Amino acid sequence: MRQRFKKILHDSIVYDWINGIRKRQEWWLWRRGRLNHIPHYLKRDILRRYARTYGLRSFVETGTYFGEMVDxxxxxxxxxxxxxxxDFLFERAKRRFMSYSHIRILHGNSASMLPLALSSVDRPTLFWLDAHYSGGITARGDQQSPILLELDHIFHHPIRGHVIVIDDARLFGTDVAYPTLEQLQHFIDAQSCSRKLEVIDDAIRIYEV
Known part of the structure; x- marks a missing residue:
């Protein structure tokens, strides 16, 4: 009964309202140094700033969750x-954004579905890579963090000028599901194009130089 109630709550507009309050609380805690990760509002602003700085009008996200970033x-x-x-989060997001013709929600493992998303990318794109198992309602794929497979797909895409932002930089080298930052840098260096890696505000940014 409790699980059924939680699912009904998660599927309602009330949850979006509650989630909005939680995001504001995150910001308040972060401003006071009581949060070990940056809040959603700051992540949103970082992505918006990168989009405007690099003139990017296409966005690809791995890990929709409740659709907060898309919204x-x-x-x-x-x-x-x-x-x-x-499954549940996919169906929820699909319903939430069904009236927006420029928004496409894809269902599946991000490493497997990213080639499908890339097939319709015809311009430099901002990638927000946030697909990882984090407990709760999130789903576990073949890997807890498919980051290297995701990057491999993006690096081999024919369009140049993509900007990649990876969430939760603090987990790289501290969580066994993630490579170290040094391993990530070696992986990037092995690719044909010259790319730079930066870590700012708990996010990894990768862009061409």
Missing amino acids: ALKGEFEQIQSIELN
Whole structure:
């Protein structure tokens, strides 16, 4: 009964309202140094700033979750694609954004579905890689963090000028599911194009130089 109630709550507009309050609380805690990761509002602003700095009008996200980032950025891009593995979260996001013709929600493992998303990318794109198992309602794929496979797909895409932002930089080298930052740098260096890696505000940014 409790699980059924939680599912009904998660599927309602009330949960979006509650989640909005939680995001504001996150910001309050972060400003006071009581949060070990940056809040959603700051992540949203970082992505918006990168999109404007590099003139990017296409956005691809791995890990839709409840669709907070898609919702926050839906007016920023001409094309948005988001990939979600969890069945419930996918169906919820699909319903939530069904009236937006420029938003496409894809269902499946991000490493497997990213080539499909890339097949419709015809311009430099901002990638927000946030697909990882984090407990709770999130789904576990073949790997807890498919980051290297995701990067490999993006690096081999024919369009140049993509900007990649990876969430939760603090987990690289501290969580066994993630490579170290040094391993990630070696992986990037092995690719044909010259790319730079930076870590700012708990996010890894990768862009061409």
